[in-house]
Amino acid sequence: MSKRNRSSISSRTYTELNPEVLEGHVCGSKEFKVEISAIFLQDVPASMEMINRALTSIDHKTIAQQAHKLISSLGIMGMEDMQRQMLELENLVLTEASHILIEQKVHGINAKMHLCV
Numbered sequence: 001m002s003k004r005n006r007s008s009i010s011s012r013t014y015t016e017l018n019p020e021v022l023e024g025h026v027c028g029s030k031e032f033k034v035e036i037s038a039i040f041l042q043d044v045p046a047s048m049e050m051i052n053r054a055l056t057s058i059d060h061k062t063i064a065q066q067a068h069k070l071i072s073s074l075g076i077m078g079m080e081d082m083q084r085q086m087l088e089l090e091n092l093v094l095t096e097a098s099h100i101l102i103e104q105k106v107h108g109i110n111a112k113m114h115l116c117v
Contacts, residue, residue: 018078055106063091085109
């Protein structure tokens with residue numbers, strides 16, 4: 001990969017998977033990459049469903065817990081933008097922001113996540 005290509009990849013804000021980050025975590029093991037990817041594709045939709053149910057029932061504690069869980073999962077996959085969005089959601093809940101702000105953030109994450117997973 002040319003130096004120019006490397007710098008353009010590293011300067012992107014990832015909403016989708018950054019394969020270079022994932023490769024760094026799996027140390028070249030294709031089996032581990034497949035395993036991590038399968039877990040990610042199973043866990044992220046389940047966690048998002050829990051966040052959406054918690055949003056409906058105004059269960060901010062569950063929203064914060066699931067957001068926190070997803071922060072590391074998104075980081076492992078190199079999804080920096082989604083990781084930042086989830087961190088912002090967690091911070092909104094922890095700082096006791098209004099439910100309307102939390103709801104808006106969740107809806108924004110849902111729209112982006114739908115394109116990713």
